[in-house]
Amino acid sequence: MENNVSHALHILEEPVQYMALGFMALMYIIKISQMLKKPVPPEKAELKGDRVAGAFESLLNVLKPWSMESTRKNPFFYVEFMIFHIGVALTIGATFLIPLVPVVMTPVVSKVFMLFMGLAFLIGLRRIYRRLTVPEIRIISSPDDFFAITLMTVFFAVGFIAMSLWIQGSPDTGWMWVFFLMTTFFLLYVPFSKISHYVLYPFGRINFGRTFGGRGVMNKNVKNPSWNPK
Amino acid sequence: MSEQADRLGAGDERKWPTKSEFTPEMLKEMEKLLPGKLNRVVAASLSGCIHCGMCSDACHYSVSIPEDKTLVPAYKADRFRKWYKSKYDWLGQIFPSFVGAHKLDKELADDMYDKLWGACTMCRRCTFNCPMGVDYGMLVRAARGLMQQVGRVPQHLQDTVDTHHNSGNNMAVPRDEFIETMEWIEEELQDEEGCENFKIPVDKKGAQYFLTLNPREPKYYPLTIQASAKVLNAAGVDFTISSRYWDLTNYALFNGYDPDAKEFSMWQVEDVKRLGCEYLLAGECGHGYRSLRWELPNWVGGVPFKITSMMELLAKLVQQRRLKLDKSVWKGHRFTYHDSCNIARSGGIMEEPRIIINAATDDFVEMEHNRENSYCCGGGGGALAMPEFTPRRIAAGKIKADEIKATGADIVLQSCHNCTDQLKEIIEHYHIKAKVMNLAELLAPALVI
Ligand code: SF4
Numbered sequence: 295m296e297n298n299v300s301h302a303l304h305i306l307e308e309p310v311q312y313m314a315l316g317f318m319a320l321m322y323i324i325k326i327s328q329m330l331k332k333p334v335p336p337e338k339a340e341l342k343g344d345r346v347a348g349a350f351e352s353l354l355n356v357l358k359p360w361s362m363e364s365t366r367k368n369p370f371f372y373v374e375f376m377i378f379h380i381g382v383a384l385t386i387g388a389t390f391l392i393p394l395v396p397v398v399m400t401p402v403v404s405k406v407f408m409l410f411m412g413l414a415f416l417i418g419l420r421r422i423y424r425r426l427t428v429p430e431i432r433i434i435s436s437p438d439d440f441f442a443i444t445l446m447t448v449f450f451a452v453g454f455i456a457m458s459l460w461i462q463g464s465p466d467t468g469w470m471w472v473f474f475l476m477t478t479f480f481l482l483y484v485p486f487s488k489i490s491h492y493v494l495y496p497f498g499r500i501n502f503g504r505t506f507g508g509r510g511v512m513n514k515n516v517k518n519p520s521w522n523p524k
Numbered sequence: 525m526s527e528q529a530d531r532l533g534a535g536d537e538r539k540w541p542t543k544s545e546f547t548p549e550m551l552k553e554m555e556k557l558l559p560g561k562l563n564r565v566v567a568a569s570l571s572g573c574i575h576c577g578m579c580s581d582a583c584h585y586s587v588s589i590p591e592d593k594t595l596v597p598a599y600k601a602d603r604f605r606k607w608y609k610s611k612y613d614w615l616g617q618i619f620p621s622f623v624g625a626h627k628l629d630k631e632l633a634d635d636m637y638d639k640l641w642g643a644c645t646m647c648r649r650c651t652f653n654c655p656m657g658v659d660y661g662m663l664v665r666a667a668r669g670l671m672q673q674v675g676r677v678p679q680h681l682q683d684t685v686d687t688h689h690n691s692g693n694n695m696a697v698p699r700d701e702f703i704e705t706m707e708w709i710e711e712e713l714q715d716e717e718g719c720e721n722f723k724i725p726v727d728k729k730g731a732q733y734f735l736t737l738n739p740r741e742p743k744y745y746p747l748t749i750q751a752s753a754k755v756l757n758a759a760g761v762d763f764t765i766s767s768r769y770w771d772l773t774n775y776a777l778f779n780g781y782d783p784d785a786k787e788f789s790m791w792q793v794e795d796v797k798r799l800g801c802e803y804l805l806a807g808e809c810g811h812g813y814r815s816l817r818w819e820l821p822n823w824v825g826g827v828p829f830k831i832t833s834m835m836e837l838l839a840k841l842v843q844q845r846r847l848k849l850d851k852s853v854w855k856g857h858r859f860t861y862h863d864s865c866n867i868a869r870s871g872g873i874m875e876e877p878r879i880i881i882n883a884a885t886d887d888f889v890e891m892e893h894n895r896e897n898s899y900c901c902g903g904g905g906g907a908l909a910m911p912e913f914t915p916r917r918i919a920a921g922k923i924k925a926d927e928i929k930a931t932g933a934d935i936v937l938q939s940c941h942n943c944t945d946q947l948k949e950i951i952e953h954y955h956i957k958a959k960v961m962n963l964a965e966l967l968a969p970a971l972v973i
């Protein structure tokens with residue numbers, strides 16, 4: 295099966311989306327360069343561990359739920375987090391795969407995408423509920439936090455419906471239009487929103503890994519007999 | 525000795541102009557100072573929080589005082605972050621309330637004062653539980669530095685720094701009094717059986733180790749100096765104590781004022797060079813260790829000697845079998861160990877204390893959270909020098925008290941003077957039957973000489 299979309303939708307899917315993508319990339323470049331311009335605190339102390347190994351280990355933190363007590367103690371929260379973020383990647387990925395390589399989006403692949411979209415939608419609902427009802431989360435939540443999670447949750451739902459119609463052989467639907475319009479909006483809005491946290495993630499993690507890797511607090515298996523008492 | 529050589533500290537009788545209220549002028553000044561505090565770690569920590577709340581259970585304040593939700597780490601950091609966002613966040617500049625940004629006004633500044641001086645010990649436990657790597661140690665220190673520079677700093681904490689600046693140590697112990705104290709402790713040590721030839725060398729040139737002390741030791745806890753000296757003598761360690769810059773504390777780590785932090789560090793560096801020692805040896809003091817070992821080389825731009833600590837040295841002596849210990853001395857006692865945040869989480873010393881403890885006792889029980897996961901006792905970040913926040917400090921120590929109680933230990937070991945004082949207070953407050961000791965005090969009675 296190969297679905298095709300109308301010329302109008304194609305314009306939204308391709309040139310418009312590319313322009314939005316270009317805008318997002320430009321904003322990210324500015325954001326990253328602003329951060330890179332900030333001075334890095336020096337480290338002139340004799341190291342006990344390895345700052346580079348620490349930075350790598352810290353960057354992979356997201357894949358190691360056992361490395362932090364907060365994820366160790368909440369495996370359910372971590373699983374939710376993973377599914378949600380895979381859902382994000384697949385949903386955005388779908389908006390590129392559909393116009394560019396529709397042949398890839400077979401019913402089986404589409405169903406896998408839908409599965410994650412559906413789960414991410416449910417998780418999104420739970421996250422909204424948590425933000426509203428858990429006092430220590432509500433107290434730190436800004437309208438942007440609510441808007442971001444609501445937007446994502448709606449995005450998953452729309453994507454899910456558009457994909458299910460896609461599988462049934464109706465690619466050019468109102469839902470698909472909304473799906474792509476939302477993607478375009480995302481690309482334009484995300485650099486200004488908390489959703490762009492993934493651009494800052496490497497900075498925070500590398501800072502952490504360099505500091506505590508160098509001090510021998512993490513990556514303790516780095517061999518350095520001058521300090522390791524074992 | 526010339527008068528110049530004898531004079532310690534900056535000698536200018538500085539009294540930092542502290543203020544009891546934020547004024548519009550002070551806020552304006554803070555606005556001017558903010559960009560200078562934004563290094564990459566601080567900036568990433570201010571912009572990187574996603575309000576996920578995963579740090580909420582990591583903080584001893586929020587865990588011990590669950591009814592006060594404003595004590596969760598992200599809320600506290602947001603007092604600073606709101607201001608930052610109003611200036612640097614793209615949306616925050618246009619729609620501040622949408623992203624939780626807020627211009628710096630008196631109300632926000634007051635809140636910042638309350639939360640970042642009085643409800644955070646910069647222990648970084650939340651940092652270790654934050655998926656984004658938000659560094660609360662650096663973030664809070666930057667905020668404190670901004671407030672301190674305009675005079676809004678807890679009086680007693682600033683007095684401690686001023687005293688250090690003015691007299692070379694934070695308790696204004698005069699040089700002659702210090703030398704006399706060392707001589708007296710040496711005599712006491714020599715009165716102990718088998719210690720007749722033990723010495724506390726002062727200003728010995730070319731000694732291998734330059735031992736530093738917390739001023740509370742010569743002032744209030746001379747027995748800890750005696751214990752340390754006994755252990756070092758028993759192991760044949762070549763050490764000395766300077767009569768000049770022996771104070772390893774650096775409360776400018778807590779008030780965030782870098783010029784003082786640098787100045788205190790520089791004095792010590794010059795003193796180690798004066799005596800030509802191979803190692804600068806941090807005594808048992810948490811923030812002092814971190815200040816010397818990890819911050820001093822950065823504050824002064826590198827040092828031509830090595831820096832180590834009593835914990836590391838004692839562990840080495842145990843491993844090299846240079847200390848003969850009789851465990852039976854401590855029979856009938858159960859021990860636990862509190863990891864000071866600046867020693868473990870921010871300092872990387874986690875196994876050394878356990879090597880020392882296991883060499884001296886067979887009954888050692890870990891607390892539920894230990895090593896880099898240890899909860900702060902509540903005495904860090906200069907908290908003990910901020911009496912206006914004492915009730916909250918004691919309340920925040922509940923989680924640590926509960927964990928101590930659960931071990932059934934009657935002796936709580938630690939390696940930090942701020943921890944000592946806080947642990948003693950919470951032990952009393954929460955009715956725990958235990959006493960607090962440092963590691964040298966554990967080893968000294970068990971020595972077979
Ligand atoms: S640094 Fe420590 S005291 Fe401060 S918010 Fe984090 S966990 Fe709490």
Ligand code: SF4
Pocket residue numbers: 572573574575576577578579580597598653654655656657658
């Ligand atoms: S865990 Fe980190 S990102 Fe999450 S709320 Fe706490 S500081 Fe912010």
